[in-house]
Amino acid sequence: MAASETRTMQTARERAAEYLVRRHYFVWPEALPWVIAVACFFIFPDRMTFGSQVLIMVMFALSLDLILGYAGIVTLGHAAFFGIGAYTVALGFTRLGWSEPISGIIAGGVLAGLVGIAVGWFMLRYRALTLLMLTIAFAAMLQEAGNIRSDFSGGYDGLPGLSFDPLFGTFDYDLYGHTNYWYVLIVLAIVFFVVRRIVYSPFGQALTGIRENVRRMHAIGSPVHRRLVTVYAISAAIAGIAGGLFTQTNAYVTLTVFDFDISAKVMVMLILGGTGRLYGAFLGAAVYMIMEDKLSKMSPAFWQFGIGLLLVLVVMFARRGLLGIAEDWARKFKRGRA
């Protein structure tokens, strides 16, 4: 009896160990979003500007997933960093004549990340409503500050007529946004693999620990505040890169990038897809953007009502998002076969 118990314990332990070793291995379904993204280039060659916008929102939602899905920081002001990136690129061009695109988004990311460190260091000591209000107020403050200096930022009329150099001096932007689509896709792929690496690292594990039980993480001596600020800064930098790409894709930017609506929208996308699972950002942003594109043309009020209803339904019945539902079905299917 004792022997069999030890054996089952051992196998359980082995299985756990194996899970830990293998869980960051790539599995074949992970190629799916990338295959679809490349396929879209060939299927919808005339919708590539919209395609780039979808990919940018995927990146933005991914940055939110890092702090919301993994570290459990609830924010309604993430547009602040998206906007910082967008305006770094735009003002870099209008004020300094900086038109090289890749260094532009890097500058946007770095600046957003630095602001993320500064702001996060202050804000992340707080929780719940206080934190939520601070994030909202910070984004709104940036927007109002931009409006006060509208001679500088272009205000709500925006900064039009931005143009950027060809990528690496060779690949020029074309009218249909083909070059831009590949550019955004490649940047997204790089960002994604960085995020994936972070999530499966011990640092990522510590973040999940903080999300699940802050007190215990404090008790085992984890530097909670420093970890939260670090991940917040990384997330801010990614949002900044997404914002920079947004400016380059549209060749235009207005203060609406700081809107509360944008912060809420990106959260809705992420929730719709599923938080804390990386690919939720892909599914959620794509589904949301495509539905918005189709439905809001029919009737904006109808679309807004639909998204509200969807949120209520997700919270009531599908808290893990669309990918959560898909996982449940996959599990049922497997069990049925076994």
Place this chain on the structure above:
Amino acid sequence: MPQFATIAISVLFDGLAYAMFLFITSVGLSITMGLMGFVNLAHGAFAMAGGYIVVSLTRSLGIDIVPSLIISSVLIALVSIPFERGLYRRLYKATDLEQVLLTIGLAFMAIAAFTYFYGPIPKSVPLPPWLQGDVNLGFRAFPAYRAFVIALGVVLIAVLWYAFEKTNIGAKIRAAVDNRRMAESVGINVDRLFTLTFALGSGLAALGGGLAIQLFGLTPSFAVLYLVLFLIVVAVGGLGSLKGTLVAALVIGIIDTGGKYAYPQAGNFFIYMITVIVLLIRPAGFYGRE
């Protein structure tokens, strides 16, 4: 000097009217959040709905504005009860995130529905003669409508203060905000108390929404646009505190009016700055408990 004094009095007066609007609309939110810790982003939607009911009552049915405000408040208070029983109740123990999502979903639905029926153009309501023009208070004249808002605010503060501090039910609410488990174990039905305060808070929000029509103009996006202000008042004042909500409403109303007067292009910048400073120094607000 006299000119400065005139300006100061005008700013103070307008700021006071603004503060009363903020207090009336936010006080219910503060108490329900203090009771259950529920993050209710649909509060602005109840205010907006209340405002539109007033629009319909006055313009379509020709009812005077004062009875309209009362009818609309009572109606919204009643309508909010099934929402609380059916939806909110299931999420009391859920995470902040889920509460945020549910209520923002409700707010979106409300905005869409009211845009569909009333259109996106700002509405106004006809005012009776005694609310138009100025009212003379001896040393100078003030806009009658704003004076009405201030008077209403003062009366409501007195009534709420009495109900909160001197009645049995007020004592129960204070006990439940203080320590919910303890209150439950001495036999207070916190659940029912919550439904009651939720309905009362939504009714007051509807009153605020009705008053807002002539102050700021009412559009469906009122539900989200002003929601941030209500949340700021609640967070700065401290959850579940009547006094805190009043102080926060006064501070924000008066400083914002003054700031906008001195520096019109600043918009709401001053409000957000005050919020950040207060919350960094006192995370639980003026009168909140850490």
